[in-house]
Amino acid sequence: MSDLVVGADRRRRCPWPGEDDLYLEYHDTEWGRAEESDAALFEKLALEGFQAGLSWITVLRKRAAFRQHFAGFDPEAVAKFGERHIAGMLADPRIIRHRGKIESAIGNARRSLEVIDEFGSMAAYVWPFAPKPARAARRLADLEAVTPASTALSKDLKRRGWTFVGPTTIHAFMQAMGMVDDHLAGCFARPECERLRRPVVGRYQA
Secondary structure, three states: OOOOEEOOOOOEEOOOOOOOHHHHHHHHHOOOOOOOOHHHHHHHHHHHHHHOOOOHHHHHHHHHHHHHHOHHHOHHHHOOOOHHHHHHHHOOOOOOOOHHHHHHHHHHHHHHHHHHHHHOOHHHHHHHHOOOOOOOOOOHHHOOOOOHHHHHHHHHHHHOOOOOOOHHHHHHHHHHOOOOOOOOOOOOOHHHHHHHHHHHHHHHOO
16 A cells, blocks of 8 residues: 555645645655755754744745745854844744744854864765665655664764754754655655765765
8 A cells, every 4th residue: 555645737746745735846846855055954954943843834834934034044144143133033923933943043053154164065964874775665654753864963963062953853854855765655756856866975975
């Protein structure tokens, strides 16, 4: 048995986006595609922190406003944020107004600059943690929420002073950024994600 669903466009895909157009667009064009840019990797780590205790679609619907407040998630810009920026975000109902998560994202931007300084880029730091490809799951219940790879990256991030980066959060980050391809077997998006992932892994893993 497979959990794949057939959409109105007659394509077979993972079931979790449901029929929400925004969620479908995210699944079809972003989730699981290999990402290397500092801003994109930092953005996903930051937004995964905001998601804690919530659903990803809630965050996704607020992403445009988050990008406005967080300067497009340029880590160098966010690292300079102070109380004025925090107050502005706490006053805007378009985002998740949680002081602890806002302060965490700003602190993590500063930590990301340290990583970039040490490794040359966020990608050069995170991609070596990507696990070897696994056999595609057929059902959502077969997907793991925590893996040895996400646990290892989470542990190292915490050692470096990052916050809101538990192993479950980091596995979701790895799935979204293409470090893990968890599109179900038969999902139309899976082959493209595999194609995009291979050269990136080759650049960052010996």
